[in-house]
Every structure is written in C-alpha cells, then in structure tokens.
Amino acid sequence: MSPASQEETNLLNLFQRVSGIGVVAAKKFVDKGYKSLEDLSNDPNLTHHQCVGLKYVDEFEKEIPRDEMENLLAIVKKTLNEIDSRYNMEACGSFRRGANISGDLDIILTHPDFTEVEEKVVKRHKATTPLLAQAVQALEKYGFLTDFVSTGNVKYMGVCQFPGTDPRSNQPYLHRRIDLRFIPHENYYTGLLAWTGDDELNRIMRSRAKELGYTLNEYGLRRRIKTETEETPGEKIPINSEEDVFKKLGMPYMEPHERNLRGVVKKKYLMYEE
DNA sequence: TCGACGGCGCATCCTG
DNA sequence: CAGGATGCG
DNA sequence: GTCGA
Numbered sequence: 001m002s003p004a005s006q007e008e009t010n011l012l013n014l015f016q017r018v019s020g021i022g023v024v025a026a027k028k029f030v031d032k033g034y035k036s037l038e039d040l041s042n043d044p045n046l047t048h049h050q051c052v053g054l055k056y057v058d059e060f061e062k063e064i065p066r067d068e069m070e071n072l073l074a075i076v077k078k079t080l081n082e083i084d085s086r087y088n089m090e091a092c093g094s095f096r097r098g099a100n101i102s103g104d105l106d107i108i109l110t111h112p113d114f115t116e117v118e119e120k121v122v123k124r125h126k127a128t129t130p131l132l133a134q135a136v137q138a139l140e141k142y143g144f145l146t147d148f149v150s151t152g153n154v155k156y157m158g159v160c161q162f163p164g165t166d167p168r169s170n171q172p173y174l175h176r177r178i179d180l181r182f183i184p185h186e187n188y189y190t191g192l193l194a195w196t197g198d199d200e201l202n203r204i205m206r207s208r209a210k211e212l213g214y215t216l217n218e219y220g221l222r223r224r225i226k227t228e229t230e231e232t233p234g235e236k237i238p239i240n241s242e243e244d245v246f247k248k249l250g251m252p253y254m255e256p257h258e259r260n261l262r263g264v265v266k267k268k269y270l271m272y273e274e
Numbered sequence: 275t276c277g278a279c280g281g282c283g284c285a286t287c288c289t290g
Numbered sequence: 291c292a293g294g295a296t297g298c299g
Numbered sequence: 300g301t302c303g304a
Contacts, residue, residue, distance in 0.1 A: 020285095047285070047286070048285080049284095150285065152283060153284095155282090155283050155284070157283095157284080181283090199280095203279095203280095206280095218281095
C-alpha cells in the first residue's frame with residue numbers, strides 16, 4: 001500500500017474511534033485535510049453526538065469491570081424506584097450473559113402505563129410520553145448522567161459516571177456510555193431476550209421460529225398467516241417469561257450465561273471441514 | 275447454483 | 291415548513 | 300464466507 005493511502009487509512013481509523021463518526025463522516029474529515037483529533041475538535045460543524053464522542057474518546061474505549069456495571073445498575077434501579085416503584089428495569093447485553101467486562105451499559109425499561117397501544121397512540125400523534133423523560137431527569141439530578149447523545153420518547157443514549165473515587169485508580173470513575181430503552185410492557189420478555197442476545201442466538205431463534213410458522217423479534221412472537229400470495233404476521237402468542245419463548249420453539253431453556261454462542265457455531269462448522 | 279446476510283430510534287441533511 | 295433519506299449505533 | 304430456497 002502506498003504511503004499516502006496508508007496515511008489515509010490510519011486517519012479513517014483514528015476518526016472512527018469517535019462515537020458519532022462512521023465511515024462517511026470519517027471520509028469527509030479526511031477530505032477536509034484533517035490530520036488529528038485536535039483538527040477535528042476545531043471543526044465548528046460537529047454534531048452534538050460527535051462532540052460528546054470526542055470529549056470522551058479515551059474513556060469510552062476503556063472496558064467496564066463487572067462490579068462497576070453492578071454498581072451503576074444499582075444506582076439506576078434505586079433512583080427510578082424512588083420516583084415510581086412501578087418502573088421495572090434490567091441490564092442486557094453481555095453483562096446479563098455474565099461477562100466480566102462490558103463496553104457500555106444497556107438497560108431496558110418498562111412501566112405498566114407504557115403499553116403497545118400507548119406507544120402507537122403516541123407515535124400517531126407525534127406526542128410525547130413523560131415516562132422516559134422523568135427517569136432521565138431523576139438520574140440527571142444526582143449528576144449520574146453527565147451528557148446526552150440522543151433522547152426521545154423510547155430511547156435515551158447518553159453518558160453516566162459513578163460518583164466518588166475509583167479505588168482501582170484513585171481517580172474519579174470513568175465516564176461510561178449508557179442506553180435506556182423503553183419497551184411496551186407486554187413485550188418485556190421478548191425484548192429482554194432480544195437485547196440480551198447474543199446475536200448468534202437471536203438468529204438461531206428467529207430462524208427456528210420461522211421454520212415453525214412463527215415470527216420472532218423484540219416485539220413478540222406471532223403466528224404467521226400464509227395465503228397463496230403473501231405472508232402476514234398473525235395474532236400474538238402470549239409470553240410471560242423468557243422460558244415461554246424457548247418452550248414455544250421447542251428448545252431447552254438457556255440461562256443468560258449460556259447464551260454466548262458467537263464463535264461457537266463457527267467452530268462447529270470447522271469440525272465438519274476436517 | 276444463487277441471493278440474503280437486521281430493523282429501528284434519533285439527529286441531521288435534503289428536497290420540494 | 292413537512293416529509294423523506296441518510297448516517298449512526 | 301455461509302446457508303437455505
């Protein structure tokens with residue numbers, strides 16, 4: 001590779017370390033002649049997301065130890081239960097699958113007043129529901145949330161920081177990426193399943209559902225209606241636990257820590273290749 | 275053998 | 291201005 | 300590159 005295009009590749013990779021900068025934006029900045037993150041920081045037209053990403057570019061690359069994840073989650077649970085005990089929340093992703101380290105904190109949130117019907121009504125009228133905003137406000141009040149990346153009716157993306165000094169470093173705790181995702185009450189378990197993953201398991205369960213004439217996603221398990229010309233989602237199967245979904249698909253229940261399939265499946269194929 | 279390989283919420287830009 | 295398209299995670 | 304249609 002020529003020196004020039006090597007430099008360009010290096011810069012593209014450098015800029016994409018910033019949250020909010022993908023391949024398109026990175027290329028744009030290279031074309032502008034930027035050579036460093038400092039050049040980037042002098043651009044007056046960065047999006048808000050990119051500003052936050054740049055501010056914490058080093059901190060966001062640091063992994064989060066499991067005990068800190070537990071402490072962060074405990075703060076969110078305690079704070080929200082204080083303002084309304086009917087909030088229900090769980091951290092998903094690799095943390096729920098038992099990982100010792102995580103990249104960010106992904107929390108799904110339900111409340112009995114936020115149903116599928118409610119969500120549709122809100123969407124149709126381009127209205128707002130206060131449930132997520134109230135939760136965010138409560139967490140901001142304690143200084144737990146330090147910056148936002150995006151914030152809407154059902155999804156908040158932002159930055160949080162555990163209070164006090166980290167005994168590991170004798171420094172303040174690092175800033176961590178946090179997502180709060182509101183999902184309709186009756187979709188809690190399929191949402192929990194989908195957002196816990198991993199991706200490989202999601203693919204397997206969705207394709208298995210398809211084979212059995214269902215369609216599975218984070219919004220529920222539905223029967224598929226098959227006519228001569230088209231297939232449409234049919235009535236919803238009631239789901240009251242993650243176990244219910246496995247059962248409907250004729251699969252043995254897998255504990256969250258047993259859902260780390262990424263790579264495992266590949267190994268299986270490699271065995272056949274021998 | 276050949277096409278699909280995720281869909282979606284939010285921010286922002288584009289178009290009319 | 292609204293509605294659609296695109297970038298991003 | 301993998302896998303079902």
